[in-house]
Structures are given as structure tokens and as C-alpha cells.
Amino acid sequence: MSDALPVVYLARHGETAWTISRQHTGVTDLPLTPQGEVEAGRLGERLEGLAFAGVLTSPLQRAVRTCELAGFASAAEVEPDLLEWNYGTYEGRTSADIRAERPDWQLFRDGCPGGESPDQVGARADRVVRRVRAIGGDVLLFSSGHVLRVFAARWLGLEPGAGRYFL
Numbered sequence: 001m002s003d004a005l006p007v008v009y010l011a012r013h014g015e016t017a018w019t020i021s022r023q024h025t026g027v028t029d030l031p032l033t034p035q036g037e038v039e040a041g042r043l044g045e046r047l048e049g050l051a052f053a054g055v056l057t058s059p060l061q062r063a064v065r066t067c068e069l070a071g072f073a074s075a076a077e078v079e080p081d082l083l084e085w086n087y088g089t090y091e092g093r094t095s096a097d098i099r100a101e102r103p104d105w106q107l108f109r110d111g112c113p114g115g116e117s118p119d120q121v122g123a124r125a126d127r128v129v130r131r132v133r134a135i136g137g138d139v140l141l142f143s144s145g146h147v148l149r150v151f152a153a154r155w156l157g158l159e160p161g162a163g164r165y166f167l
Contacts, residue, residue: 007138008155009047010148011070013062014039022094025062025144026087026115032065040069047071053137056128058082058144067142076142079131081124084144088115107146108164118150122160125151 014036018025032040047070056079057067067076090098090112098105111117128151132139141148149163156162 006053006132006135008132009050009052009138009140010152011043011047011066011140011142012145012148013058013060013066013142014043014069016062018092022096023092024087024090024094026084026091027060028091029060030062032062032069036062037065037069040066044070044072047140050140051138052140054132054135054139055142056082056131056139057142058084058147060084060144063142063144070142072140072142079128079141081127081131082141082143082147083124085121085146085150086112086115088112090115106164108149108161118160118163121147121150122154125154125160129154 014032016025016030016032016036018028018030020033043066052075055067055072055075055077057063057076059078059080060083063082067073108118125147128141141151146163149166150160152166153160153162
């Protein structure tokens with residue numbers, strides 16, 4: 001057996017209405033916009049010809065629909081730990097709005113009141129890391145930006161807050 005790590009592809013969902021307005025979209029289950037559907041189809045074109053031992057998706061419709069339109073629905077399994085960060089009372093608010101009240105607020109350091117801390121999101125990401133390693137081959141993940149950034153940090157053995165360094 002090889003000690004080589006699998007290649008993990010991180011696919012962020014296509015555009016939603018709150019992507020446009022820059023509102024934090026954690027557990028709110030928004031659909032893709034028409035542009036988001038186009039983006040998902042283009043992602044499928046970019047990934048065409050690649051083989052994955054596993055495809056995992058967040059249960060939220062924006063990720064599931066991106067997975068479908070990219071052409072991976074038949075291989076996908078829903079992974080609840082790929083849900084986006086729970087923003088609690090910051091759900092639906094913009095960073096600018098939050099910082100008007102808390103000027104030094106940083107998601108990856110402070111988390112969200114009534115929602116998740118970086119360590120809580122990191123614990124979910126750790127479970128996904130273990131699942132990906134158990135698959136034994138290259139994996140494609142469909143989810144949302146912040147949880148994928150924490151996954152990337154944890155995959156590399158960094159603290160959850162290091163997700164701030166990834167785009």
C-alpha cells in the first residue's frame with residue numbers, strides 16, 4: 001500500500017443570491033442563481049475525464065445542485081460534516097455590517113455568536129479528513145467556501161483558523 005495522500009479537489013458551489021449581496025450563507029438553504037448553474041456546468045467541463053474514488057457533497061441544495069450540474073450526482077454521497085459554517089446570529093449579514101458592531105471581528109479567530117467556533121468547524125473537517133483518507137483514492141468535495149478553507153487547513157495539519165490563508 002502506498003503512503004501517498006490522495007488528491008482532493010475542492011469544489012465550491014455556484015453563485016447564489018447571497019453570494020451576490022455578500023451575505024454570510026451558512027445553514028440557509030439557497031438555490032443557485034442561473035449564473036450559478038452556468039458556473040456548475042463549466043466546472044463539470046473542467047473536471048471532465050478525471051476519475052474519483054469518492055465524491056462527497058454537503059446536503060445543502062447549492063452544493064448538491066452544483067454536483068449534479070457538474071455531472072457527478074450518480075457518484076456522490078451526502079456528507080453532513082460538509083455543511084457550511086453555522087454563522088448563528090451573523091447568518092444573512094455581511095462582514096461590513098458585522099464589523100460596524102465589532103470592528104476587530106475575524107471569522108477564523110472569533111467564530112459566530114449562536115453559531116460555530118473555529119474549533120467546532122475544525123472538528124467536522126477532521127471527520128471529513130478521516131473519511132477522505134479511508135476512501136483510498138482521489139476525492140472530489142462539493143461544499144461552501146469557509147468550510148472548505150478549514151478542510152484545507154486541517155488536511156495540511158494546520159489549526160482550523162489557518163483556513164483564513166486559503167481562498
